[in-house]
Amino acid sequence: MKYEIVMGLETHVRVKSETKMFCSCRNAVALAEEPNENVCGVCMGFPGMLPVLNEKIVDLAVRASNAMRMTVNEISIFDRKSYFYPDLPAGFQITQLFHPIAEHGEVKTMVDGAEKTFRIHRMHIENDAGKLVHAGSTTLLDYNRAGSPLMEIVTEPDFRSKPEVIAYLEELQKIMRWCGASDADMEKGQLRCDVNISIRPVGSDVLNNRVELKNLNSFSAIGRAIDNEFARQIEIMESGGRVTQETRGWDDEHGESRPQRSKEDAMDYRYFPEPDLPPLHVLGEFVQARLVPELPIDRRRKYLVEYKLQEDDARILSNERTLSDYYEELVALTGDPKKSCSYVTTVLFAIVLEHNARVRSEGVKSFLAVPAKELARVIELVAGDELSSTNSKAVVEELFENGGEADEIVDRLGLRQVNDTAALDAVVEQVIVEFAAQVSEYQAGKVQLFGFLVGSCMKASKGQGNPKMFTEMLKKKIG
Numbered sequence: 001m002k003y004e005i006v007m008g009l010e011t012h013v014r015v016k017s018e019t020k021m022f023c024s025c026r027n028a029v030a031l032a033e034e035p036n037e038n039v040c041g042v043c044m045g046f047p048g049m050l051p052v053l054n055e056k057i058v059d060l061a062v063r064a065s066n067a068m069r070m071t072v073n074e075i076s077i078f079d080r081k082s083y084f085y086p087d088l089p090a091g092f093q094i095t096q097l098f099h100p101i102a103e104h105g106e107v108k109t110m111v112d113g114a115e116k117t118f119r120i121h122r123m124h125i126e127n128d129a130g131k132l133v134h135a136g137s138t139t140l141l142d143y144n145r146a147g148s149p150l151m152e153i154v155t156e157p158d159f160r161s162k163p164e165v166i167a168y169l170e171e172l173q174k175i176m177r178w179c180g181a182s183d184a185d186m187e188k189g190q191l192r193c194d195v196n197i198s199i200r201p202v203g204s205d206v207l208n209n210r211v212e213l214k215n216l217n218s219f220s221a222i223g224r225a226i227d228n229e230f231a232r233q234i235e236i237m238e239s240g241g242r243v244t245q246e247t248r249g250w251d252d253e254h255g256e257s258r259p260q261r262s263k264e265d266a267m268d269y270r271y272f273p274e275p276d277l278p279p280l281h282v283l284g285e286f287v288q289a290r291l292v293p294e295l296p297i298d299r300r301r302k303y304l305v306e307y308k309l310q311e312d313d314a315r316i317l318s319n320e321r322t323l324s325d326y327y328e329e330l331v332a333l334t335g336d337p338k339k340s341c342s343y344v345t346t347v348l349f350a351i352v353l354e355h356n357a358r359v360r361s362e363g364v365k366s367f368l369a370v371p372a373k374e375l376a377r378v379i380e381l382v383a384g385d386e387l388s389s390t391n392s393k394a395v396v397e398e399l400f401e402n403g404g405e406a407d408e409i410v411d412r413l414g415l416r417q418v419n420d421t422a423a424l425d426a427v428v429e430q431v432i433v434e435f436a437a438q439v440s441e442y443q444a445g446k447v448q449l450f451g452f453l454v455g456s457c458m459k460a461s462k463g464q465g466n467p468k469m470f471t472e473m474l475k476k477k478i479g
């Protein structure tokens with residue numbers, strides 16, 4: 001029998017706010033930080049301490065909801081989820097179970113060259129727990145992360161393959177960075193994903209018992225865990241068994257998962273409305289002021305369909321907002337999407353590679369230091385035959401290194417092409433006289449000498465003559 005895999009995702013994304021969710025402690029979970037440096041009575045759960053919701057978190061969560069085309073609820077309510085674990089000092093987490101901040105959205109992405117839509121079921125905001133640090137036979141507790149803000153984004157069971165899961169997560173990462181809600185760096189724990197997996201015979205529409213896979217720390221680990229779980233469930237079904245509904249932890253080192261808890265011993269979290277926080281009201285105008293009209297996928301589609309760019313170029317130029325906005329500005333100035341693309345992806349990127357050290361220290365800003373206006377002028381000069389395409393690279397390089405204006409640089413470096421017919425004609429005449437012997441040989445049939453003569457014209461004009469015009473003039477004069 002053939003089986004298909006059915007998957008849904010629960011992703012935790014750390015909100016990029018200055019301070020934590022309910023207190024004024026710094027929301028930085030940097031590696032260099034000392035353990036338990038950013039803690040206070042609120043995030044440590046001391047008795048009598050009261051949480052105050054950080055408005056910036058609502059702001060960013062609403063931006064993210066808009067970017068995922070979700071409906072932001074006018075009223076959402078915080079709930080207490082009680083359980084005991086050493087990394088949770090208050091003995092409960094503040095989350096939103098019954099009335100989340102936003103519902104019903106979608107994320108569009110490209111999978112194997114085709115556009116796909118994955119539905120988002122809901123998103124709620126909640127605080128993170130601290131961290132257990134195992135050191136030999138002792139376990140240490142670091143509460144820096146306790147009280148950090150998270151968005152939990154739950155999808156519908158719309159995923160049928162590993163590439164779909166990876167494509168969705170990569171798109172989610174782009175969207176979060178695009179709208180500024182999170183850096184969503186998986187290595188830094190800013191994006192964590194649990195995958196719910198069940199299988200069924202191809203053609204069936206039943207939803208069988210599902211297994212929740214946890215502890216997936218990288219895109220590649222997610223891929224391996226999915227393959228492993230798909231094979232494990234097929235094996236159970238083939239031997240006449242039934243998949244147990246349970247949570248399993250993925251052990252990437254050993255390439256296997258182990259049961260963590262089953263449906264039978266599911267915890268009772270005793271959810272109830274958080275008494276220390278009033279319901280959250282999000283006004284329509286607050287939502288409207290945080291719309292995200294164009295997403296990476298919209299730009300990518302436009303570059304492919306309207307601008308007719310190559311797939312790789314369309315993807316690269318739509319991945320990241322600063323670069324994409326720069327490209328948009330350039331296209332608006334030049335009116336030529338293809339030339340603009342090639343000046344960004346070949347000329348600028350090549351310069352960036354050569355100046356790796358500066359780019360590493362300044363990031364994407366360093367090469368955007370070449371203002372779009374000046375790069376557009378370079379493209380215009382080349383299109384108008386005032387600058388050769390070869391020399392244009394030197395101009396961009398100079399703009400990158402020392403700034404300035406394209407026209408001034410072209411003149412300073414003596415790169416402006418001469419298109420004045422009379423001036424070029426004089427050069428051609430001079431070359432014909434100087435190389436009379438070669439001209440005769442050419443006319444006698446040694447055609448390869450034509451290139452030499454054009455080259456001589458270029459040399460005589462100190463590289464500033466227009467080679468196309470030299471070619472035409474020479475042809476007219478010597479046949």
Ligand SMILES: [Zn+2]
Pocket residue numbers: 020023024025038039040041042043044147
């Ligand atoms: Zn605190």
